[in-house]
Amino acid sequence: MTATLPMYDVQAVRADFPILARQVNGAPLVYLDSAATSQKPRQVLDALREHYEQRNANVSRSVHALGTEATEAYEGARARVAAFIGAATAEEVVFTKNSTEAINLLAHAFSERSIDPRFRLGPGDEIVISEMEHHSNILPWQLLCERTGATLRWFGLTDDGRLDESDLDALVNERTKLVSLVHVSNILGTVNETARIVARAHQVGALVMLDASQSVPHLPVSVSELGVDFIAFTGHKMCGPTGIGALWGRYELLLAMPPFLGGGSMIETVTMQRSTYALPPMKFEAGTPPIAEAVGLGAAVDYLSAVGMEAIHQHEVDLAGYALGALATVPDLRVIGPQKTEGRGGTISFALGDIHPHDVGQILDNEGVEVRAGHHCARPVCARYGVPATTRASFYLYTTTDEIDAMVRALEKARKVFG
Template identity: 45%
Template sequence: MPTALGAPVRADFPFFQAHPDAVYLDTGATSQRPAAVLDAEVDFVRSDYAAVHRGSSMATGEATWAFENAREQVAGFVGAGEREIAWAQNATDALNMISLGMADASAGVGDDRFALREGDEIVVTQAEHHANLIPWQRLAAKTGATLRWAPVDESGVWTIDGLRELVSSRTRIIAFAHVSNVTGLIAPVADIVAIAREFGALTVLDACQSVPHMPVDLADLGVDFAVFSSHKMLGPTGIGALYGRAELLDALPPARTGGSMITVVSMEQADFLPAPHRFEAGTQPVSQAVGFGAAAAYLQGLGMDEVFRHEHEIASALVEAVESVPGVRLIGPAAGQPRAALASFLVDGVHAHDVGQFLDDRGITVRTGHHCAQPLHRALGTAASTRASAGVYSSADDVEALRVALGDVRGFFGADR
């Protein structure tokens, strides 16, 4: 049964009014924004713009209310308390805030529960986005800890059994993506949280590719920390969210220091505010936060169960489309296995960048390259792949356009001879 999403909601998005024939299958990189989000940000800047949390004027109060209301909207959207969402520049920045805070704790600054020592271990997967790999590489290098990873198979998929084998009493952190940005694999979060708790490890969830596409309740999932970005969930660029259980955020050393995140400062030391403001040094992206909140409200209005149902249908259609074309190899879970609404693939005899250019000439926007996941692609024996990723505005017609165009790629480049 078709959902009420896809083509019916395209009218909400000015991009599709400007480009009515566009086949936009690059939502995994950056989503389009509905008019409600654009209007919320513009209306705030035009009518309510002022410094937040600074001063006692009416203008400051109104701007601060809008800023904190956005936090409440985003927190409610992911099942978090208002004190459990801190603003960041993006999800990458939020992951660095966690790792840098732990590095400070390891150096003797702040709460010792976040300190890592030589012999401790950090566990990730070989499929991680660089944003959820490099910060942990750096933390291991700074502290003497060891970085370990669950390997992927020939399809780019890791298993819970492979991860479980790595976890021991030495494991301090398990960091993993809820949904892989390359394979679309949906991680068994509850199983990983249970393993982490058994050994007293902290869990860090990269939720960039899940929060916009399925119901996500971070408190119910039980993770200790999570990150996600506004620009992947119909919102503005330049802002993301760091989630942490309140007692952990209150104890984690802030990675950035300065104005607005302190209580008392002397020439010798500074005391920091409780979460979330202890992580928000300096002038914040206020209008972007308002837009982020509006994006959460828009998705809430669509209904995340409906979003997930719609994108489940699109995911199945993407897999069928890619696997129906001779000479095209699907990456990630096979047909019939759970995956998010994205499909990365390789075309025999044609470089991914050439595939992308060909599709673009047909009016189909996709992503090409290593998708910030070089170790995964190296394990697949390739430097790059092509990725089609869907959103609430994607339709069966978009997938059919991709299928037809893919069928012509190898012939165009003479790779079918």
């Protein structure tokens, strides 16, 4: 199969990613695991090296030149990330090590003893998530409910991989304190339209958090347009380094939340009797932060902005349509999730007959095709659709239709090997 994607120079993009030139098992690398972690362009690698070579120092502590330059680079990255997601101010962006830590930071703010009623949680109160969530947006809320006696409830899924909103008004009600949903599913590829849920949550006085780990890297995201109260996302899925992510929150909510970790840099004053805390975001960034990683994330944001998020999103939609058509030619292959490009991103999970996904993944790896095999930290989704695991191909700005063709050829080989 052949296809062209107009108005997008994918080969020019690929030239920025050195790793894409290597081989795996004697075959050209076909990297289709960007939902797990993205590859890094030379611009990000150069920014990391330059930081360590030219201005390596700790931030917010020193008055010497290197410390000042490092602080300016770190806070400059925060400002660029804030602009990238449409935040009102840079102070609304809290750097964390990943999305998981960002979600746990928010979960830590809720307790039975909270002074602010918006974060007071106890028996009779409810938190609402969905059956579509990554484990990092399930476990923190399960643990919080165990600590406080609150109840966890969730949206189910339709047969075609969408949120089942049929009981929205009953599920999100006057007992609901928080609704926390994935924006784009890491296993189904579903892009959730959240406006109706957000409106209902705010109608009953609940806060709303979106796990944007798979949306901020792939499509234009504006927190003001989404109308939510918090989002979490991570740098390593958006061409940035590992070890850096962010929690965005409305500033007045961050101001009301208690610190997450105690230590250096998050304080205003300290005595042996009591301490007072710095304003957000510093209140939530105890200790030496991921300085170089933030610089790398700032470079990644610059890179993605230069390519254009609308162009990246359209490229992935086109790839998803092409891949759905190509996979439909493989006998016994079942796509788990939306079968059309409307309301879906560039992640496709599938089952190939009775062949275990790990075996499928091994055959594909032998051909240089790198996909994910397993439950993708979304076991409830696998249970919902009656599969122990899936094979997942996930695309990004550097993926080509030729790579999808290579995957399909490798899947045909897997069928022959396993009968």
